Amino acid sequence: MCSKKPKSLKEALNDKLSPEKLKLVPRSWDIVGDIAILDIPIQLDDEKELIGNTLLNTFKPIRVVVNKLSEVKTEYRTRKFEIIAGEDRTETIYREYECRYKLDIEGAYFSPRLGTERIRIANQVKADERVLVMFAGIGFYPVLIAKKSNAEVYGIELNPVAFGYMEENIRLNKVSVTPIQGDVRKKTSDLGKFDRVVMPLPKDAENFLDISLPALKDDGIIHFYDFARNGEETTKKVEKICLELGYETKILDVVRCGSYSPALSRFCTDFMIYRPI
Ligand SMILES: C[S@@+](CC[C@H](N)C(=O)[O-])C[C@H]1O[C@@H](n2cnc3c(N)ncnc32)[C@H](O)[C@@H]1O
Incomplete structure (x- = not known):
């Protein structure tokens, strides 16, 4: 006799948990490689192993199941499992x-939910561009951009663990990327001007526009990530900060690329800058 394979975790736990507890079982989980990531509510603490x-x-x-223990809050944007x-x-x-990509989910930031956004950026890059990826993490953006184009790509990352994985992922994917370890505030000005600067640090990227704008060529494009209530809120923020730094902006696109909390979404604003005459 063969038993039918359960379609969901709830169904698989059906005869193992009380109806009250069953209601609290997560409906979904993230998969990164062969690791499943659950966010189990505290009321199910005694049932975690089951x-x-x-x-x-x-x-x-x-092959591995982990439970989230903390939010992404540190400077390196890591969390405990x-x-x-x-x-x-x-x-x-x-x-x-x-x-x-080789990565340690505890040692470096990662998100399996941003793949569509990463390819959206990579598809815009032309072969002869110079591209700077700030806050490069384990190398998701630089590796994909280098793989899809023949561009000259740089990735700057502060976290030594994430940086080590970026170096490994460049080798693993046989792409040409210049990895730089350190703070974008100290490392960017030595690198010359870029056609494109990617800024995937949604909570703090605005504090680094004073570094990224001077690194941009005329006609260059910035991809600026932010958590905001709507697209207008984030573009207004971009326009205001750029103006304070002495630049007018031309907004090319605003894309919602994920959620952060019930009220806040992740947005990417693609924009160009010019000096008012
Ligand atoms: C939200 S994560 C994004 C990582 C990667 N771009 C991705 O999409 O997976 C931001 C990264 O920026 C790094 N970081 C934070 N402040 C930095 C700084 N001042 N200079 C360079 N990297 C920084 C963190 O260590 C972290 O890996």
């Missing part, structure tokens, strides 16, 4: 658009 093992045994490609089932590791290989 939930983790059930997920592991029901959905076969998963606890392993609740499977192998004892937080390192994995994640595949996205013809690229492979």
